Amino acid sequence: MTQEGEIIISVQDVHKWYGDYHALKGIDMEVKKGEVIVIFGPSGSGKSTFIRTINRLEDHQRGQITVHGTELTHDIRNIEAIRMDTGMVFQQFNLFPHLTVMQNIILSPIQVRKLTKAKAEEIAMQLLERVGIPEQAHKFPGQLSGGQQQRVAIARALAMQPKIMLFDEPTSALDPEMIKEVLDVMVELAKSGMTMLVVTHEMGFARAVADRMFFFDEGQIVESGTPEEIFKSPKEERTKLFLSQILSH
């Protein structure tokens, strides 16, 4: 499925330290428009930290990150502009509990994209249809199941009409029976041509839609390749070990 397209994310030799702890040790990655990237690895391997540097929820201390033609640096003024183009879905959903589902979705389009309320609501309803829960529009997040909340979170991110979607372990906080409903939405999104970076251990999802996979360990990319390469013939010992652990049952 790899396409020859323009490069939308370019990451070169990115390092990050938390105090003395070296969390990212020289990450290089290029993502083309429309690609679906799956990032996996043991906990503490830096995969979440890495994905969060892409929309600068975390800053990096060395190296270069260029997103959609703009380099992320310390004195960046228009970080909000980057974030408009980069939707993010979190492990803990992070919906705003004091706002209804509808208000959660339309807030940013109205405040940041300056859409009218009517237009924003129209888009929101389309997105809720797309993620399959239009009837929940006027409930509060606390009244929904985890799977429904995560689908709202996806709709909320999509409402900003982003060019890139970042998923930080989107199914890790869900009960097993709800994982599928969220993955279905993500598969549909991947097939629609969205550029996606997904941190996940859902190997079925990776096999189905990923263009490339990156295995992170101890702050480095240990191995990368197509799902075919990673699953059938992993080159590195650590990759084999990790895959055998998560695929063993």
Added chain:
Amino acid sequence: MTQSNTILPPLTERSGVIRWLRKNLFGSWLDAILTIVGAFIIYWIVKELWTWVFTVAEWQVVATNLRLFMVGQYPLEQVWRLWIALAFIMFLTGNSLGIWARKSYFATILLLAFPVLLTLFPFGDEPRKWLIILTIVGVIGWGIGRTASEKLSRIVIIGWIISLPIFILLTRGFSPEDGIMPIVGTNLWGGLLLTFLLTVVGIIFSFPLGVLLALGRRSELPVIRLASVLYIELVRGVPLITVFFMAQLMLPLFLPPNITIDRVLRAMVAVTLFSAAYLAENVRGGLQAIPKGQFEAAHALGLNGLQTMYFIILPQALRLIIPILVGQFIAVFKDTALVAIVGLFDLVGIAKTVLAQPDFLGLQREVYVFISLIYWVLSYGMSYLSQQLEVKLGVGKR
């Protein structure tokens, strides 16, 4: 296997009064003795209180000076302006209850009927007439609020925003001596009127200031953070009474002799600045309770720092600290009593002047019981309404 379909009620529902008494009050010899001693003490207190309230106490002092307690030296022929101001607030209250509190019948009835209940006190005919008008205005406002659409709610909010300036304008007046609303100097404001204005001004202005200080204390800019911390810790480190003394006695020494600042205004500023420091810490507590994920989600959606605070963080933080905020507001209300010490005639100040009159010497108990009752009714009222608000906003539930 057959099972009976009769479901027995829980045990507690089957117990009668006797059973309850036995279990809770006369469970053992010790319980029985404590119950009897306790009952005797309660009986004695109630009897003494009853006798004092209805036979010994000379309530004449309250009845005679009721107007002083309510408005101080405020000129009698201008008191109608205060009634108009109250009527405006009553109308807004009725409106708001009709729009936002449709199910809180008890609170609605209590608030709207409150002025009529006050006619039971020995006010003159004129105040009684006005009190009844207040209730009528409130009920009309309620009716309008209940039938009107959502459009009205915006007007009501604007009404509340301008209500304090209107109240102060009406109280102070604006025209010369012979005009329709001659200016009444603040030296004539007193009693509950002054206590009320000090409290309301203190609350309304200290709230935004406190929020700004709380945000300042969490700011990433060192200068702002340091200034906020210094201010908060300095003010929290001194008693309110010293702030009043500074404002009333020290401040004039530093000002040029031809400049004087109104004494009531100085007290208002002192209350505001003092309360803001405490509010700041309360708000900061609320801000800290908001999970980091909320900030991250807001930022990830492209909201800037200000938008994140305004739309996401503050609404949640303030909702969390409603009980603390109301506690703070009640404290402000009661703390205004300290202005009596620096010579203003709020409720306590008026009480002191009343007691200084030769006719009413030695009636401290009556006077202080009376103003305590006023403080209690209003404090408890605030507390009760905040509980209603919490239920309505679902505090403690997510």
